[in-house]
Amino acid sequence: MKVLVPVKRVIDYNVKPRVKMDGTGVDLANVKMSMNPFDEIAVEEAIRLKEKGVATEIIAVSIGEQKAQETLRTALAMGADRAILIVSETEVEPLGVAKLLAKIVEEEAPGLVILGKQAIDDDSNQTGQMLAALTGRPQGTFASKVEVEGDTVKVTREVDGGLETVSLKTPAIVTTDLRLNEPRYASLPNIMKAKSKPLVQKTPADYGVDVTPRLKTLKVSEPPKRSAGIKVADVDELVAKLKAMGVAA
Amino acid sequence: MKTLVWVEHEGGAIKDATLSAITAASKLGEVHLLVAGEGIGAVADAAAKIAGVGKVHVADGAAYGHALPENVAPLIVDLMGHHDAFLAPATANGKNIAPRVAALLDVMQISEILSVESEDSFTRPTYAGNAIATVQSSDAKKIITVRGTAFEKAAREGGSGTIEAVSGAGDAGLSSFVGAEISKSERPELTSAKIIVSGGRALQNSENFHSVIEPLADKLGAGVGASRAAVDAGYVPNDYQVGQTGKIVAPEVYIAVGISGAIQHLAGMKDSKTIIAINKDEDAPIFQVADIGLVADLFKAVPELTEKL
Numbered sequence: 001m002k003v004l005v006p007v008k009r010v011i012d013y014n015v016k017p018r019v020k021m022d023g024t025g026v027d028l029a030n031v032k033m034s035m036n037p038f039d040e041i042a043v044e045e046a047i048r049l050k051e052k053g054v055a056t057e058i059i060a061v062s063i064g065e066q067k068a069q070e071t072l073r074t075a076l077a078m079g080a081d082r083a084i085l086i087v088s089e090t091e092v093e094p095l096g097v098a099k100l101l102a103k104i105v106e107e108e109a110p111g112l113v114i115l116g117k118q119a120i121d122d123d124s125n126q127t128g129q130m131l132a133a134l135t136g137r138p139q140g141t142f143a144s145k146v147e148v149e150g151d152t153v154k155v156t157r158e159v160d161g162g163l164e165t166v167s168l169k170t171p172a173i174v175t176t177d178l179r180l181n182e183p184r185y186a187s188l189p190n191i192m193k194a195k196s197k198p199l200v201q202k203t204p205a206d207y208g209v210d211v212t213p214r215l216k217t218l219k220v221s222e223p224p225k226r227s228a229g230i231k232v233a234d235v236d237e238l239v240a241k242l243k244a245m246g247v248a249a
Numbered sequence: 250m251k252t253l254v255w256v257e258h259e260g261g262a263i264k265d266a267t268l269s270a271i272t273a274a275s276k277l278g279e280v281h282l283l284v285a286g287e288g289i290g291a292v293a294d295a296a297a298k299i300a301g302v303g304k305v306h307v308a309d310g311a312a313y314g315h316a317l318p319e320n321v322a323p324l325i326v327d328l329m330g331h332h333d334a335f336l337a338p339a340t341a342n343g344k345n346i347a348p349r350v351a352a353l354l355d356v357m358q359i360s361e362i363l364s365v366e367s368e369d370s371f372t373r374p375t376y377a378g379n380a381i382a383t384v385q386s387s388d389a390k391k392i393i394t395v396r397g398t399a400f401e402k403a404a405r406e407g408g409s410g411t412i413e414a415v416s417g418a419g420d421a422g423l424s425s426f427v428g429a430e431i432s433k434s435e436r437p438e439l440t441s442a443k444i445i446v447s448g449g450r451a452l453q454n455s456e457n458f459h460s461v462i463e464p465l466a467d468k469l470g471a472g473v474g475a476s477r478a479a480v481d482a483g484y485v486p487n488d489y490q491v492g493q494t495g496k497i498v499a500p501e502v503y504i505a506v507g508i509s510g511a512i513q514h515l516a517g518m519k520d521s522k523t524i525i526a527i528n529k530d531e532d533a534p535i536f537q538v539a540d541i542g543l544v545a546d547l548f549k550a551v552p553e554l555t556e557k558l
């Protein structure tokens with residue numbers, strides 16, 4: 001079966017985001033950008049399914065600026081077979097992304113779509129669930145284990161109290177959690193090879209999808225700042241502080 | 250405005266995060282609830298007693314037993330015919346269900362709101378809580394998840410809601426529940442604990458985590474949390490993780506032991522009232538947010554602290 005993996009280009013997770021002075025957003029000029037960490041995990045999972053002979057072809061897709069090509073090349077270098085870039089110079093919200101992905105699902109009929117559980121920039125945690133709704137497919141979100149068995153997929157999920165396992169009829173939608181796997185690094189020869197793998201470019205209009213945002217950002221501000229407090233010299237002083245706070249008798 | 254809140258319950262008890270979602274809903278208008286599950290008469294009765302609640306819609310049936318979104322979302326979509334906003338707690342289950350409802354209604358969800366600014370605008374955290382966005386929704390209906398730590402809990406008593414049975418389509422036939430491995434603990438649940446002691450990679454292994462962190466937590470009657478590094482390394486189960494992609498906590502006192510203070514960890518705990526950090530590296534970023542810092546080797550300092558309390 002085919003596996004579709006949506007990958008988003010986001011601020012690198014090691015960079016501390018800075019809010020712009022004018023309150024319109026986060027400053028991304030000259031900031032290192034990378035593939036969303038959860039999407040790396042999704043690509044890795046797809047590759048492992050291919051290595052096991054379960055997946056036959058891996059298609060990576062990204063919606064974003066021209067530069068998202070780099071993110072797709074990374075996916076190709078890791079092991080995806082081909083890529084689709086849907087170019088939009090303005091931000092597309094999860095609902096718009098899910099609608100575009102639903103069109104690709106219609107065209108490509110993948111047995112599994114593996115997304116990240118959350119993009120670390122908008123922290124929305126909704127695209128996968130939305131795609132599942134729009135395609136009428138079951139969803140296994142926050143996956144820490146994915147086992148394809150015939151025409152079902154068993155997904156172990158990270159939930160608030162621990163772990164939960166559900167069984168889904170394929171075709172299905174899965175979103176990754178951190179402990180699903182450890183993504184590989186692309187080797188230099190594979191990075192070179194990725195340059196000649198197919199990458200097609202489309203626009204939202206090609207799919208007839210209206211991606212006009214539904215949410216308007218009125219303002220972006222920094223969270224209330226915490227300032228560093230005091231340092232205590234030893235445990236005795238810490239005990240005294242805790243007692244003064246009423247935390248300990 | 251009429252709002253519908255999805256009630257999360259476990260073992261017959263309504264979860265605290267739902268009470269916060271109800272408070273958020275009450276800022277928008279009339280509050281109605283949906284209780285879905287199997288054999289949930291008592292939960293429905295408890296829901297009707299929550300202060301400020303109007304109607305309680307109850308869907309009782311095997312298909313609704315494990316909060317499977319494929320079965321629960323259509324129920325909510327039906328009820329949204331006569332509600333203007335849907336709210337769910339931003340818990341694992343709430344996050345699983347709400348976006349499915351949103352897409353079925355062609356609405357862009359507003360995730361993890363921190364405040365209700367008006368009928369259509371809300372604040373929400375982005376970039377691991379480093380940027381707080383105020384967003385305005387142009388959708389006719391609002392689909393919202395609510396960060397529990399940002400709203401007071403509605404009172405469990407004082408309401409007199411009316412109970413109404415709803416029948417839904419039942420099992421969509423797409424998914425089934427196989428099983429769960431739920432951690433059992435006598436300690437307070439992380440998201441409602443008043444004090445939390447969290448351990449990081451520095452604990453080195455599971456034995457140390459249990460022998461160093463837990464006695465301190467027990468002495469303080471505290472919940473126990475962990476950094477991602479400690480969870481990844483298998484010292485403790487996944488449900489201990491605090492952070493951008495783990496649990497969001499805001500206790501009275503948060504004690505971070507051997508945790509460096511990566512932005513992803515801070516995202517989950519920096520709204521705690523008092524933060525205490527114990528770390529042997531005086532330059533660890535955690536000290537930039539800590540109210541009280543102790544630069545020391547945790548293997549010496551924590552047992553000593555536990556003993557002296």
Ligand SMILES: Cc1cc2nc3c(=O)[nH]c(=O)nc-3n(C[C@H](O)[C@H](O)[C@H](O)COP(=O)(O)OP(=O)(O)OC[C@H]3O[C@@H](n4cnc5c(N)ncnc54)[C@H](O)[C@@H]3O)c2cc1C
Nearest residue numbers: 449450451476477478492493494495507509514529530547
């Ligand atoms: C997409 C993504 C999501 C993430 N989500 C989360 C999340 O939700 N929660 C989370 O916590 N992390 C998350 N992380 C991981 C995060 O970036 C850090 O890697 C992690 O928080 C580090 O854990 P730590 O502080 O325990 O380990 P380290 O960074 O290794 O810190 C260990 C600390 O212990 C101190 N130390 C060592 N020995 C001693 C000793 N004997 N006594 C006292 N101090 C000692 C060291 O000085 C150091 O500061 C995420 C990362 C990514 C990419």
Ligand SMILES: Nc1ncnc2c1ncn2[C@@H]1O[C@H](COP(=O)(O)O)[C@@H](O)[C@H]1O
Nearest residue numbers: 006007063115116118119124125126127
């Ligand atoms: N612009 C995009 N392009 C490709 N994939 C995306 C995009 N936005 C979101 N996704 C996918 O949806 C997941 C969840 O994103 P979100 O719902 O925004 O938190 C991500 O981890 C990606 O797999």
